[in-house]
Amino acid sequence: MEFSSRARQKHVRLAGDRRELYPHSLQFYLEPPTESISLVEFESFAIDRLKLLKVVENLGVSYVRSGDPYKTKLEAELRKLKFPYRALAEGDYEARRKDHISHFILRLAYCQSEDLRRWFLQQEMDLFRYRFSQLTEGLMQKFLEYANLSFEAISEDLKNELANDLCASTPGFTPLKVKEQMFYKVGLADAVDLFRARRVFIKDGFAYVPFKEIDAIVLSNYRTKLSKALALTARSLPSIQSDERLQPLLNHLSHCYVGPDYSVQKNTGKISLEQIDALSMKSFPLCMRQLHKALRDSHHLRHGGRMQYGLFLKGIGLTLEQALEFWKKEFIRGKVDADKFDKGYAYSIRHSYGKEGRRTDYTPYSCMKIIMSNPPSQGDYHGCPFRHSDPELLKQKLQSYKIPPSGITQILELVKGMHYQLACQKYFELTHDVDDVGFSLNHPNQYFTESQRLLNGGRELKKELSNSGNPQQKNNSQEGMNSNLTPMSSNTTTDPELEGLEEYFTED
Numbered sequence: 001m002e003f004s005s006r007a008r009q010k011h012v013r014l015a016g017d018r019r020e021l022y023p024h025s026l027q028f029y030l031e032p033p034t035e036s037i038s039l040v041e042f043e044s045f046a047i048d049r050l051k052l053l054k055v056v057e058n059l060g061v062s063y064v065r066s067g068d069p070y071k072t073k074l075e076a077e078l079r080k081l082k083f084p085y086r087a088l089a090e091g092d093y094e095a096r097r098k099d100h101i102s103h104f105i106l107r108l109a110y111c112q113s114e115d116l117r118r119w120f121l122q123q124e125m126d127l128f129r130y131r132f133s134q135l136t137e138g139l140m141q142k143f144l145e146y147a148n149l150s151f152e153a154i155s156e157d158l159k160n161e162l163a164n165d166l167c168a169s170t171p172g173f174t175p176l177k178v179k180e181q182m183f184y185k186v187g188l189a190d191a192v193d194l195f196r197a198r199r200v201f202i203k204d205g206f207a208y209v210p211f212k213e214i215d216a217i218v219l220s221n222y223r224t225k226l227s228k229a230l231a232l233t234a235r236s237l238p239s240i241q242s243d244e245r246l247q248p249l250l251n252h253l254s255h256c257y258v259g260p261d262y263s264v265q266k267n268t269g270k271i272s273l274e275q276i277d278a279l280s281m282k283s284f285p286l287c288m289r290q291l292h293k294a295l296r297d298s299h300h301l302r303h304g305g306r307m308q309y310g311l312f313l314k315g316i317g318l319t320l321e322q323a324l325e326f327w328k329k330e331f332i333r334g335k336v337d338a339d340k341f342d343k344g345y346a347y348s349i350r351h352s353y354g355k356e357g358r359r360t361d362y363t364p365y366s367c368m369k370i371i372m373s374n375p376p377s378q379g380d381y382h383g384c385p386f387r388h389s390d391p392e393l394l395k396q397k398l399q400s401y402k403i404p405p406s407g408i409t410q411i412l413e414l415v416k417g418m419h420y421q422l423a424c425q426k427y428f429e430l431t432h433d434v435d436d437v438g439f440s441l442n443h444p445n446q447y448f449t450e451s452q453r454l455l456n457g458g459r460e461l462k463k464e465l466s467n468s469g470n471p472q473q474k475n476n477s478q479e480g481m482n483s484n485l486t487p488m489s490s491n492t493t494t495d496p497e498l499e500g501l502e503e504y505f506t507e508d
């Protein structure tokens with residue numbers, strides 16, 4: 001795949017119409033795209049697929065995968081994002097092209113670590129399972145041929161001859177059902193899972209698989225191919241990392257969340273420092289509640305914690321002046337004296353507000369960034385408790401926050417399945433006494449905003465007059481922030497930008 005410069009294009013397709021590349025709506029993604037695409041299209045395809053995979057993840061935990069609500073919601077999302085869906089199954093070239101290219105872009109972004117690979121594989125498998133199940137019998141047959149899985153359907157004569165064995169060895173089958181269904185003769189290597197689960201009749205090194213079980217074979221084949229492909233892609237990373245246009249984009253995507261931009265602080269100056277303790281208990285997600293408590297207890301946070309919590313507080317509306325006052329008051333209660341604070345820490349806080357150094361307006365961290373990068377070590381309080389805490393400690397913490405035992409079990413189950421953001425959503429539901437959060441959690445500041453909206457009956461944060469800084473300063477600071485927004489549409493700060501900030505936060 002090649003990329004044209006951002007300046008030349010806007011969603012212009014550069015390779016013409018190559019319909020023959022996509023004979024089927026469903027793909028095994030065996031061949032990478034070879035056409036040139038613009039960076040704008042590259043980014044928008046990738047973001048849309050990421051949105052889709054996030055929905056797949058959410059739906060997979062909230063609904064039974066074979067149920068109608070799951071299917072209806074997933075189809076609606078596919079339609080909305082213009083990926084192939086049932087009604088378009090046999091006709092939409094643009095949707096198939098987008099499906100193909102976006103899969104390969106995320107494959108590049110998500111091959112970079114074991115965690116990322118696992119997440120990507122799981123969501124792609126679920127997406128594939130749904131789309132395969134939506135094909136008609138005729139299209140399934142066509143797909144099997146296209147994917148070189150053309151298993152031989154056995155003749156009626158052979159089926160009659162084997163009828164008793166097929167009926168006895170295939171769970172849930174009656175003689176009538178055997179008569180109605182097509183059976184395929186499949187090599188044992190392709191039917192290992194069914195063989196192990198004793199779900200098929202075996203004879204002379206072949207499994208006789210009913211049509212309704214073919215999806216298990218196709219899925220296992222797809223899983224094997226995709227995990228190998230991810231491992232191979234990971235090996236080719238060094239060559240990709242040398243491409244200065246691609247690397248920031250890919251890093252960006254793997255830490256990316258798709259949601260509102262929390263670098264624009266609508267609430268700047270609307271909370272007072274006195275409110276923070278109460279807010280931390282009512283409206284902070286667990287990661288920030290933990291950081292706030294650690295800060296209050298030990299009057300200090302190490303640099304990972306200061307960055308994660310400081311930018312979150314900025315995102316909920318603390319002005320620079322409030323941030324300086326907040327951190328100083330706390331730190332001087334510990335081992336840091338006022339002079340040391342002013343010389344070292346104050347600079348870094350001004351820096352994070354874009355008032356020093358490169359004057360970059362730093363964006364609060366998204367969940368993906370917190371979950372995927374910079375894991376906490378001993379003595380650190382940053383990170384995501386659902387991802388980084390020992391399950392037993394997490395359980396104790398949830399108990400101390402009066403989460404009911406059944407809720408704790410549900411949260412721990414989600415954590416076990418590595419659905420950390422969904423575990424956090426469950427925590428939100430339990431602490432706010434709602435059945436369904438009604439949003440897909442991507443960002444700690446989104447958690448805060450949604451919590452406040454719910455607690456205030458849909459109203460924005462109340463204007464707080466005390467400690468809100470002078471209006472002139474607020475206007476200036478807001479202007480500064482808007483003018484400093486990153487040019488990317490996907491709302492996260494790129495890592496190279498953060499490097500500058502990290503330098504100033506390295507002192508513990």
Ligand code: SF4
Pocket residue numbers: 285286287288366367370371383384385386387420421424442443444447
């Ligand atoms: Fe924080 Fe996101 Fe983890 Fe929730 S899921 S605790 S908001 S990082």
